Every structure is written in structure tokens, then in C-alpha cells.
Amino acid sequence: MLYNPEESVKISIDDLSVGMFVTGIENNKRVNLSNAGRVSSQAGIERLVSNDIKYVYVDQNLSMKGCVIKPLSEDEGVEPAPATEQTEITKRKPRRYSRASQQKQAKKLIKEAKTLAQRLLNVTFNSQPLDVEEIDQWADELIEVALVDSDALHCVSALRSKDSYLLEHSVNVACLLVTFGKHLKMDSETLKSLAIGGIIHDVGKVKVDDEVLHKPGRLTPEEFEHMKLHQVYAQEIIHGVRGLSPVSRDVCLMHHEKLDGTGYPNGLTEDQLPTVGRMSSIVDIYDALTADRCYKAGMSSAEAFKILLSLTPNHLDRELVYKFINCIGMYPIGSLVELSDGRVGIVWTSNQSDPLKPVIKCFYSNKYQRYTEVTYLDLKGSSHKIVKAVSPKSLKVDSAPFYDE
Structure with a gap:
């Protein structure tokens, strides 16, 4: 549209x-x-x-x-400029805290998504038919939240759980696809289909043997061939799904396809892969790389971006990978970073005019190995700068409580 x-x-x-x-x-x-x-x-x-x-x-x-x-009218909707610097500061403060209600809604949506994804997996495991109407309303709400403030959504989805990876991964892929789709200026119906496709993209894994699915280490060639069958199972499962759009189907069935035809389940080639299929491959790999698993700690976004680029142009679309990196940003909302003074914080709000200078919620000092007073630092007006991304595995304290307002 x-x-x-x-x-x-x-x-x-x-x-x-x-x-x-x-x-x-x-x-x-x-x-x-x-x-x-x-x-x-x-x-x-x-x-x-x-x-x-x-x-x-x-x-x-x-x-x-x-x-x-x-x-x-021309006279309506015009507000007077702030009279003093203090007035500007006063006006800016509520902006930071006004996101609390948005973050609360984001938490509610993600909690609902996990419950919904679990129910869909249970239905599939019991060989019952899927009905897209169940996730229609949730997808609508996701788009509405993202329309207002996707920063809140990303701060919440940045939290991981090793014990429910399949659910976490499905929800995160849905959120990332919506964010990516927004960046590419896709219309709301396509965004909704991306969200639905993301939630169900790994539905075929309910048919994979648990020992293979949860193996804490590298799969043998035989085990990998069995794991690849989850996309064959997915084809069978969604064949009879009522109300599933072509975009949602492509997200579900194409996220393991590669441009050179070496992917699965159908070995599609570059000219057979639509944009949404290419997007789903990028998002699926990125989230898998940055997620904590029982056998590995998640890597930083910067490390994941390097791997994505190494997979171009044979496996992934190079232009889309660059657009994804630009969309997410070198320091994505919800990621951890260390500043030039040794403080560690969460990337809290993006600065559209200068993506390398976001607002950081500081809570810890690597230099002094202790918690600090929680402060919000806008790097755009500060002499401090980000010196590196921080992987959660390298931080000696739990950052989870600081994702709340």
C-alpha cells in the first residue's frame, strides 16, 4: 500500500x-x-x-x-517555544517516564505471545488444526505498540530465558520482523503477516525428537538431517491452516533457504526467494546468535552483525543485511554497552539524528566493579562515548532488573 x-x-x-x-x-x-x-x-x-x-x-x-x-487550522496545533533552558528540561523529563505505560503494554504483549505460542505448539503436537484468528488480534496490538514506541518493545524482548528458548525465539523473531518491515516502509497488513509468520516460523520443531532439539552441543550429521526435517513438518502443518497469508507462509517456510540454492527444505534459489523470505533468514540467524542457550552464551549484536555479513552474498542478501544493521543500529535498543568512563548501561532510547549517540540507562561500573546510581545519559549532549558492546555473559552482575522503568 x-x-x-x-x-x-x-x-x-x-x-x-x-x-x-x-x-x-x-x-x-x-x-x-x-x-x-x-x-x-x-x-x-x-x-x-x-x-x-x-x-x-x-x-x-x-x-x-x-x-x-x-x-x-493554521493557528491550531502550534505550541510556544520554551522560554528557558529549565523549561526545556522540565518538558523533556516526562518523555523518558511516559514510556513506562508503553513498556508495560509491551511486557503484556510479549507475555501473551509466549502463552499463545505455547498453546499453538501444544495444538500442533496433538495434531489439531491451527487457526490464525487466535493470533490476529495479538498481531494488531503488536503493530500498534510498534507504531508508537518500538524502543519499549525491544527493551522487553531483550530479556532472554534459557529454559523457554523456542518460545522466546518465536516472539523475538516476530518483533524483529515487524521492526525490519517498518524500516522498509511496508504497510500495516504486511507487518501483521510478518508478526504471525514469526510466531509460527518454528512450529515444525514440535515434531523433532527432544534429544536432538535440546542437545547441548554440535549435532552429528545424522542429527542435523533430522533437525532439518522440522521444515518438512512445517509444510505439512500449515498446509491446512485457515486464514494464513502468503507472506506468513513464506516467513515460516523460507527462513532456512539460501540464495545459492543450498538451503532447505526446497533448495530455493535467488530468483525464487521473495523479500520477506530473505528477511526471515536474516532475522532468524541474528536472534539465534544473540540468544543464550543451555550450551552457549549469546553474543553481542556487533559480533552477530559480522557473522551475518560473512554469510553474504551466497547465503544472505547483502543489501538487506546492511538495511537490517541500519534498522537495528550498531547499538540496538536493549543491548548492553560500556562507556568511556567505565560505566555499563542499557541502550534505552535511540537518537534518530545520530544513531551512535543513544540514551543510555547506566547502572554499573566495570571500572570500580560495583553498582552505580541509575542515571539516564544522553550521549548526544555528553563528552562520554560508547567504547564497546558488552555481552551479558561477560557482565558479573544481573542486568535484568534494570530493564524496568
């Missing part, structure tokens, strides 16, 4: 209604026109309101028939 931002009109959030096609949102005089989609529920509008969104941009042509759009 294509839209032209120049044809959009600015309206008050109070006049936004279900069915309108939103091409941008305005928060603290910053306009984001990169995320477009139709408002699918009143809950989505309430979420925008709760995040202090006062104005949105809508496209009349792409909105549903019957939507009454009331453009603001």
Missing part, C-alpha cells in the same frame, strides 16, 4: 477514529512519518493518547469510507 505524506492532513488526536489511515504521529514537536497504518481499534487510539501524542497525520484517500477528517 503506497501513500504520499504530502497528501496527509494534520488532525487533533481527539478527532482520530477507527478506520483512519495514519501516516505519521507528532510528539514533542517531532514528526515521525515512517510508520503508516490503518487504525484498527479504539485501544490503539487510547494507546496513542496515553503516550502524549497530541496530533496525527492522516490520509483521506486511504482511510475507510465514512471517516470524517477535521484538518487543523
